[in-house]
Amino acid sequence: MSSDSAADASIESSSKTATPLLRIEGVSKRFGTIEALQDVSFDIYPGEVVALLGDNGAGKSTLIKIISGTLEADSGQIYYNGEPVVIKSPSEAKALGIETVYQDLSLCLNVDVVANFFMGRELTHNVLGFKVLQEREMEAETEQVLGEIGTEIPSIRTNVEHLSGGQRQAIELSRFVHWGGKLVLLDEPFAALGVKQTRRGLELIERVKERGIAVVVITHNMIHAFQVADRVVVLRNGRVLGIRPAQATNPEEVVRLITGEIARQSA
């Protein structure tokens, strides 16, 4: 595994920064007799979009779950900013600034956009020893942040249940960025989104990236992957088959990697 061309490529593309934000080294995971991940290694740098590609069952979701603390790896090591870390739960991942953004798993649909945006971090002032919400301040801040990185939402006082999937995602991403997130994991962010919403979603990823945040995106859609990704990581049967800068490869080659037409690329 040590020095294949794929690993070389990754080092090339990221010569701009010295330490990767997240380094995954030799991670393996088994479910009974099935080896979901075998000796997976790759790096993610700040402000970089990595597309995780592979067929169903290639191990993409397992890998994302290990990074976000939902699953624990059987072996291997994860380094965060160069320090070895063990991520045991989603809240530990969150404390590091790592979060998975699903369409609405981390939103409360029955409260409005502002309340979701500030959930757990409300601005309050003291009235006779009671904490009272500073609604106007929170509203202004939400409006501003959504304007900068998010998308247009008709009214931030609408309950989230009335918003579309794309808008929900935008709220989650903006919230993540605003509260100091470092690495965001997107599992099929465009599934179930319309054409227009998908385009907005891709733009949103660009803006998140511009803020120095690392993005890992799982998708089945090559076009989407090549539109946003700086590098593509191809998984097959739980192994990394290739890591390529997006400019140095093309959808055809990646498809052949995914389907196994090109065998493992270690020279």
Add this chain to the structure above:
Amino acid sequence: MSKNVASIEDVVEVRESSPLQRILGNQAFWITLAIVIISIVMTILSDAFLTSNNLFNVTRNLSFIGIMALGMTPVIITAGIDLSVGSVMGLSGVILGLVLGAGQPMWVGITIGLGTALFVGGVNGFLIAYVRLNPFVVTLGMLSLARSQAIVFSQNKMIFDFGPEARRFLDLGGGALELGQFARIPNPLIAMVILAVIFWFLLNYTPWGQYVYAVGGNEEAARLTGVPVRWIKMSVYMLSALMAGIAAVLMVGWLGAVTNALGTGDELRVIAATVIGGANLLGGAGTAYGAVIGAVLIEVIRNALILAGVSAFWNGTFVGLFIILAVFLERLRNYRRA
């Protein structure tokens, strides 16, 4: 997997609702309307309905259920249930009576009575939030346990000696604010209105209220975003029990005596009031106004049937119909939304 499917919201673009739509989609609005219509019909049918005496009795009677329904509301918003409120009211009332009867001052009796309620609510909350037992079962157990303790403490006797401050104590629940000959406001109504304003404020303008809704809407998301989910759950059961305790203080004062049957069956009336007012047993929805208006409807129906000369046996039928109508209205709303 993204097949570029246009989502339904994209096509229809109906996301914002106008203020009018919001009012029409509000269950408490329809219940308020129903109360107004029943009142108009009753005013025409019976000379006794719109008299200060009748209104005094109606508003006092509904206040006890209304106060407990306020306490039940946050519990139901978090997708929980508290079946023990009637029994907590009984136990709290018995303890209060015993302490006063032993010659203690009023404030000591009330403090110990409310303290008993808070303790029982704390046990409920702890078992539900921290031990993660099912709220239905825990509070069902407490319904039986607290009622039995009320019988044990009272030794199955009626308590009507309230010690040196009996007059003041009885006036607390039985008295009224006199505003001239025709306007008397019963004390329990004043208490309910003040508590309703407090609950409205807590639910809408404090982080606690925000968290209560969040826990009922998406508990996992609330936990991940740093909401103290367990403490919120524990607090709603304590608050619910505390409201049962306050209702006990007022009701014992009004009745002038306590038996260990105080509050028997009230849990169902309280839950009915809350649900009629728009609280959703699946969690996430409910308001202070809804709790009060639900309690008003139940009492107005009871009063209207008596005045209309309909047998009191029919009371449950009408209340039952309104409960079913309430969930039916909600079903309709969700159907249109989805």
